[in-house]
Amino acid sequence: MPEATKGRQYRREAAGPATATLLEARGVAKSFPHSNGTVTPAIGDINLSLDKGEFVAIVGPSGCGKTTLLRCLCGLLKPDSGTLSYDGQPVNGVPDDVAVVFQEYNRSLFPWLSVRRNVEFGLHGLSKAERRARAEEALTRVHLADVLEHYPWQLSGGMQQRVAIARAIATHPALLLMDEPFASVDAQTRIRLETMTASISAELGLATLLITHDIDEAVFLADRVIVLSPRPSRVLAEIVIDIPHPRSELEVKALPRFQEYRRLIHDLIVAKEPESADAATPASAETEPERSA
Ligand SMILES: Nc1ncnc2c1ncn2[C@@H]1O[C@H](COP(=O)(O)OP(=O)(O)OP(=O)(O)O)[C@@H](O)[C@H]1O
Ligand SMILES: [Mg+2]
Numbered sequence: 001m002p003e004a005t006k007g008r009q010y011r012r013e014a015a016g017p018a019t020a021t022l023l024e025a026r027g028v029a030k031s032f033p034h035s036n037g038t039v040t041p042a043i044g045d046i047n048l049s050l051d052k053g054e055f056v057a058i059v060g061p062s063g064c065g066k067t068t069l070l071r072c073l074c075g076l077l078k079p080d081s082g083t084l085s086y087d088g089q090p091v092n093g094v095p096d097d098v099a100v101v102f103q104e105y106n107r108s109l110f111p112w113l114s115v116r117r118n119v120e121f122g123l124h125g126l127s128k129a130e131r132r133a134r135a136e137e138a139l140t141r142v143h144l145a146d147v148l149e150h151y152p153w154q155l156s157g158g159m160q161q162r163v164a165i166a167r168a169i170a171t172h173p174a175l176l177l178m179d180e181p182f183a184s185v186d187a188q189t190r191i192r193l194e195t196m197t198a199s200i201s202a203e204l205g206l207a208t209l210l211i212t213h214d215i216d217e218a219v220f221l222a223d224r225v226i227v228l229s230p231r232p233s234r235v236l237a238e239i240v241i242d243i244p245h246p247r248s249e250l251e252v253k254a255l256p257r258f259q260e261y262r263r264l265i266h267d268l269i270v271a272k273e274p275e276s277a278d279a280a281t282p283a284s285a286e287t288e289p290e291r292s293a
Contacts, residue, residue, distance in 0.1 A: 020051040020052050020053075021049050021050070021051055021052075021088075022050050022051060022052045022054075022086065022087055022174065022175060022207050023049065023050040023073060023084075023085070023086050023175060023207070023209070024048075024049040024050075024083075024084070024085045024086075025046050025047060025048050025049070025069075025072070025073060025082065025083075025084050026047055026082055026083045026084075027045055027046075027047065027081060027082035027083065028043060028045070028046040028047075028069070028072055028079045028081070028082035028083070028084060029041075029043055029044055029045055029046070029079060029080050029081045029082055029232070030042050030043045030065070030068050030069075030072055030077065030079045030080050031080060031232070040231075041231060041232035042065035042068040042069075042231055042232060042233070043065040043068055043069050043072070043079075043231070043232055043233050043234075044065075044229075044231070044232030044233055044234045045082075045232075045234045046069060046082070046228075046233065046234060046235060047235060048226055048235060048238075050175070050207055050209055051207065052174070052205075052207055053205050053206070053207055054207055054208075054223050054224065055198075055201055055207075055208045055210070055221060055222050055223045055224075056208070056209050056210070056222055056223065056224045056225070056226060057209075057210045057211075057212055057217070057218035057219075057221060057222035057224075057225045057226070058070075058209065058210070058211045058212070058218075058225075058226045058228060059212055059213060059214075059215055059218045059225060059226070059227055059228065059265060059269065060213070060227065060228030060229070060230075060233055060269065061213075061228075061230050061269055061272070061273055062213060063230075063231060064228050064229065064230050064231045064233040065228070065231045065232065065233040066179070066180075066211045066213075066228065066233075067179055067211070069211075069228075069233070070100070070177055070179050070209070070211050072084065073091075073177065073209070074091075074094050074095075074098050074100050074177050075091045075092065075093045075094040075095065075098075076094060076100075086098070086175075087174075095175075097171070097172070097173050097174040097175065098173055098174070098175045098176075098177065099167075099168035099169065099171050099173035099175070099176050099177070100168065100176075100177045100178075100179070101161075101164050101165055101168050101176070101177070101178045101179070101181045102164075102179050102181075103179050103180040103181060103183055103184065108164055109152040109160060109163055109164065110152070111151060111152055111153050112151075113151075113152075114148065114149050114150065114151060115139065115144060115147055115148055115149070115150050115151070115152065115155070115163050116132070116135050116136070116139065116148040116149065117135075118152065118163055118167060119134075119135035119138055119139060119163065119166050119167045119170050120132065120134075120135045120170075121167070122167055122170065122171055123135070123170060123171065134170045134172075135148075135166070135170055136148065137170070138166040138167070138169045138170035139163075139166045141166065141169065141200055141203075142162035142163070142165050142166045142169075142196060142200070143162070143196070144159065144162055144163065144166065147159070156189075157184055157185050157189070158185045158186075158189035158190075158192070158193060161181060161182065161184075161185060161193060162193070162196070164181070165181070165193075165196075165197070165200070169200060169204065169206075173206065174206070174207060175206070175207045175208075175209070176201065176206050176207070176208045176209070177208075177209045177211075178197075178208065178209070178210045178211065179211045180211055180212055180213065181193070181197075181210070182194065182212075182214075182217070183212075183213075183214075190217075191249055194217055194220060194221055194249070195249060197210075197221065198220075198221055198245075198246070198247065199246070202245060202246065210222065215262045215265045215266055215269075216253065216262060218265070219241055219258055219261045219262050219265070220247060220249060220252055220253065220258075221247075222241055223240070223241060224238055224239065224240050224241065225238070225239045225241060225261070225265060226238050227239065227265055227268045227269060229272050230272055230273060236268050236272060237265075237268055239261060239264065239265065241261060242257070243255065243257060243258065
């Protein structure tokens with residue numbers, strides 16, 4: 001049995017009845033007040049959950065609050081209201097077994113550390129030998145075993161993003177959160193990275209939450225796609241993607257069912273798109289004084 005199939009079966013077993021819930025958000029809202037008295041409402045009222053081992057994609061229009069939601073879900077940002085729980089516990093700070101991959105991979109890697117040392121860096125509390133073994137294992141999974149001693153600036157964008165993914169999986173997370181991780185790479189590299197992510201997630205039995213604005217990517221990778229409205233965002237729809245794993249990109253994208261899913265999601269997003277994406281907010285609120293990566 002291929003590794004990916006084994007992993008996927010593990011995921012299905014893990015995703016049993018009610019006790020399988022890993023992450024849950026109920027009524028989560030977040031706004032950003034500005035010094036001039038205006039407020040940018042980012043997320044309005046988010047209800048969602050993610051099961052152990054499940055792959056969920058979140059799609060929504062540009063600026064609808066996806067990154068804000070991700071930062072709330074992983075405990076980097078405190079919501080104004082609502083509740084967040086992870087593995088049955090309230091979320092206060094980033095849980096130990098949650099890893100995040102951000103879009104700006106070039107800002108998240110240390111240029112003065114080798115690829116291997118970049119991955120070892122996040123592995124606190126382990127012996128040097130264990131850190132090395134975990135880093136090498138993770139870098140092998142992302143097919144970078146031959147550039148361990150290179151520096152990030154010697155690598156292509158897609159390779160740098162793979163280092164960021166290796167750094168995340170080397171911590172042996174139960175949940176991997178990814179914010180538009182493939183947005184800055186070319187189309188061919190993107191497909192390779194998507195396929196690699198699907199295999200890793202399945203082999204390791206990882207729960208994965210992928211934020212993307214790419215509908216094809218969401219349908220190709222996810223067990224379930226959550227569609228958000230324009231901001232302040234709320235969940236417009238949750239669509240179960242009934243296509244068996246492992247999925248081959250070429251075969252899946254040729255399926256009539258794939259086309260139906262992408263059409264459905266596209267229509268949901270377009271139907272809700274306001275004429276001007278920022279119509280609800282005074283222009284002055286769009287200066288982002290507190291914005292950080
Ligand atoms: N730290 C912050 N301070 C002030 N406003 C913020 C901050 N972070 C986000 N915002 C505002 O909240 C809204 C949602 O931003 P967010 O980055 O979450 O959206 P997004 O869906 O991830 O956008 P994109 O599609 O561009 O990635 C935007 O109007 C943004 O300007
Ligand atoms: Mg974003």
